[in-house]
Amino acid sequence: MQLGRRSTIALAAAAAVGARGARAATPIRLGMLHTLSPAPFYLAQQRGYFKDAGVEVEFRFFQAAQPIAAAAVAGDIDVGVTALTGGFFALAGKGELKVIGGALHEQKGFDLTAVLVSKAAYDAGLTSLDKLGGHSFGITQYGSSFHYMVGRLAEIAGFDLKSVTLRPLQGVPNMVAAVRSGQVDATMAIASMARPAEASGDAKIIGWVGDLIPYQITALFTTGRVIADRANDLHAFCKGYQRGIADYRAAFLRFDSEHKPIYDAATDAAIADISKFVFTGDPKAAEKIKAGIGWYDEGGALDVADVHRQLAWFEQEGMVKGKVDPAAIIDTGFLPTR
Amino acid sequence: MTGSAVRLALEGVGHAFGTLKVLDGVDLVAEPGEVMVLIGPSGCGKSTLLSIFGGMLAPQAGRVRMDGAVAPDCLNALTYVFQDFALLPWRSVAGNVSLVLEDSALSAAERARRVEEVLALTGLSDFAGAWPKQLSGGMRQRVGIARALAVRPAVLLMDEPLSALDAQTRGLLLDEFAEMIARAGVTTVYVTHNLAEAVRLGQQVVVLSRRPGRVREIVRIDRPLAGRHIEDADLLAIEQHLWALIRDDAALADRERVDG
Amino acid sequence: MAEVPFRGGGFAPRDIPAASVGTLVGLVLLWQAGASLHWISTKFLPAPWDIARALYALAASGELWVHLSASLQRLAIGWAVGTVAGLVVGLVVGLFTLARSPGMAVVSALFPIPKIALVPLFIIWFGIGEGSKVITLAFGVFFPTVINTVAGVDGVPRNLIRMGQSFGLGWWSIVRKIVLPGALPAILSGFRITTSTAIILLVAAEMIGAEKGIGAFVLAAGNLYDTDNLLAGIVLLSTIGLVLSWVIGRMEKLLLSWR
Structure with missing residues (x-):
């Protein structure tokens, strides 16, 4: 053709x-x-x-x-x-x-990531961020953003990071569950997970990361x-x-x-x-x-x-x-x- | 050697494995101190009968009775000697013999004494520490004998004890057996397919028919065991007679399918 | 007349220990050479020398011992618990009709469950402390132990058990003196499997809540793409496996010398 x-x-x-x-x-x-x-x-x-x-x-x-x-x-x-x-x-x-x-x-002023503590720890005196020294803290893994946030909180709120026992728990749901069941004293979670945890009465929010650490x-x-x-x-x-x-x-x-x-x-x-x-x-x-x-x-x-x-x-x-x-x-x- | 004098009787014994009937209406009596030999073609149920004799198998029909005096030092009235020796590979010769004494009330010293005694009887004193895997077939069976004698049995049940050995060893052990059985004076039931063994050892030779096993004929040999030689004319004649009884059945049994 | 040719060769491979060691050493040297000569990029595959240095640094700082002792403790307790439970259940299932079918059914149903998938459940039931880690290891060790013990018991020659019965030995005597020694080769062979399984599960067990331990160390190094330490940790795990295998080999030599 x-x-x-x-x-x-x-x-x-x-x-x-x-x-x-x-x-x-x-x-x-x-x-x-x-x-x-x-x-x-x-x-x-x-x-x-x-x-x-x-x-x-x-x-x-x-x-x-x-x-x-x-x-x-x-x-x-x-x-x-x-x-x-x-x-x-x-x-x-x-x-x-x-x-x-x-x-x-x-x-600052925008509640995204909360610091959540177990009821038992709160009742025993863990009521503000500067008191986190000597307690256990749940994170996902070493080197994660949660690890960084704890480290910076330590610097700014004034507690010794080395005195905090870090517990790698792989995922935020595990971290929240561990705090609610009292197996770790504190952790971090975003508002959508932290607020319900506080509402349940098993945990208390003692601060917001954004207020202290621009990140x-x-x-x-x-x-x-x-x-x-x-x-x-x-x-x-x-x-x-x-x-x-x-x-x-x-x-x-x-x-x-x-x-x-x-x-x-x-x-x-x-x-x-x-x-x-x-x-x-x-x-x-x-x-x-x-x-x-x-x-x-x-x-x-x-x-x-x-x-x-x-x-x-x-x-x-x-x-x-x-x-x-x-x-x-x-x-x-x-x-x-x- | 034994203090027991026990009479063992089977009355109307019958047994089947599934649909395969192996024994039918067997009546037998072994008198105290007597050697009963069971012979017959393959599959006639000789070994099954022996298991029933000693209570290791429950017959579907009939019963087994034992009466007479069992000596106080007898630890196990109905004692077996096995075709495949059944020695524990993880115990030495002495350990295998002492195994069967350990559940009794004997002290450790008494146990050791008995073990020494039966090892000496069977010519195994130098092998007390040997492992079964180091021994020849003949030696292993001697351990089996020693073990059986250690419990001072009331009845010896021997299941083709020489079958697993080669002909030369068999010949040697046969004479030792005869001597040992004669000396022990224990009621013995001896299963074999070897007619020479039957006439050498048996006082009551029971010929069983082909499956289902029935008592075909009982041949009595009243000579004492001590003087017998397998070349003796009368024994040879009996051997011929036994073979005549068995031969046709044996040929048929040979061609039978094992699953019946 | 011609000579009859030899036809019976082959099919009989021999173990040459020198070749085993030599091959491993040779591979490592080859790897190191490749890295040193820049044929292999060390960006994401560290050279053996880097791994050795990472190990040395760990040992020098004392960290090595901290991680090692934490893990060895969990391994020891978890393996022991799983093994004892497995031996007991295996014996019961192997000896009793009542236990046999139900036992084997349960074991067959639960055995294939990947233990890693159960870690979250174990955390809920046993917490994030040592309990859940030990249970994870014990669980993983339990099932192969039962299966090997049952196989071992089944494999004890029947004629030996009947011999024991014919001599009037008590039930427990027969179990102790005939069944257990007879099942021992299978049981010890099973230990090779269960020790490897335990080491594999160590990483899974230490995933949650473990600060110290070789598994936790390996995970953390992986997160940080710290390949030197990651491989150093793996070398440690591998070494533990080799040592345990050697120990079992010696146990077999000792206890099974009658074979």
């Missing part, structure tokens, strides 16, 4: 369009915990902000923070959002990971390889992320003069979109989402100073080996800083 000139041009044009489409179709794989924390990402995905910016985003869910960092190193994901644990810094220090933006941040809890990170090969896609991804954050802040982080949150139609719409990813089909989804909301800085700004502080603490505690240059593990070219 002989191709006429018009059909040849049409074919060529179709091939070109197809090729460009094929390039844009390589998705950015985002690793995250399947919890409420990455809510702005859910909003961005559901409302098509990533597509608008010109990039496909695929969510990869994990059960814990550590594997997300490992997956990035192994090339199974392109970007990750998770807690900056000791293990993260160890991997970052080997030249593998780069922090490019902020996500969840502890904020970049989770951050957005990627690998040097991705930055080198796919900078354009990363920029598009960040644009989508920032729009998601804007919607998120509009829905949940507006406060009136009495510091009460303002909920309106934007909130309900956001809840509807978020509950497509978590609490799906749960009749109590709206309450749970409102109870577990965390603080995101505008534009996804990264608290660089705090990242430096965290790294220094882990190095000081001997959990990160070798001297890591903090500047080498942060790349501020994609998102703003605080």
